[in-house]
Amino acid sequence: MKIIEVCVGMPKTVEHGRKSVSTGIFKAPVHGPVVAGLLHLEGDGQADLKVHGGRDKAMYAYPQEHYSYWAKELGVAGLESSQFGENLTVSGMTETSVVLGDTYRLGDVIATVTQPRLPCFKLGIRMADDAFPNRFLMSGRLGFYLRVAQEGTVRAGDGIELLQRPAHNISIFRLWRTVFGAELNAADAQLALDNLPLLDAGWVRRLRQITATGKSV
Secondary structure (H helix, E strand, O other): OEEEEEEEOOOEEEEEOOEEEEEOOOOEEOOOOEEEOOOOEOOOOOOOOOOOOOHHHOEEEEEOHHHHHHHHHHOOOOOOOOOOOOOEEEEOOOOOOOEOOOEEEEOOEEEEEEEEOOOOHHHHHHHOOOOHHHHHHHHOOOOEEEEEEEOEEEOOOOEEEEEEOOOOOOEHHHHHHHHHOOOOOHHHHHHHHHHOOOOOHHHHHHHHHHHHHOOOO
């Protein structure tokens, strides 16, 4: 497992339909070490702090393995760096292998996996396709957020080491399947509620709906 690219970007205003929208989804690679603080990478920013950034979303990681899938799906020869707005493009870490609550060493940073991404309309802006966020969500190729436990630096080429794994063994993919799969699983939804305290309100709301009614929102 290793970091392929480290990418940052500050919010900027773009035109979307008839509105001006501020977004931090456009990021670019950084060469050399980047300081990872408790809230974000140095030089990185989020436009809407109600749903982006903060302790539980200090860094967003996306698997390099998905780039070839999306290039084929989109019918393009290649994709740009940080095409999906990620801070860390990583290899060897996919939704099936990463467990929520995993603690990793990345460079000299220690960070914990908190939750998968729930894409918003700004991913559609980045992809120039308003329908893309739902396509991204239903693919299950969501990437994941990290909470920084020990500040330090990260850089492209740094290795990633698994330090600790929780006993519940709920992977990113298993949580996605529980909420968005063809057959919703109330038992897995309750397991997630009992064992994943760092999920944001969007995930919690969906899980509670499944345990109460057997349906997602």
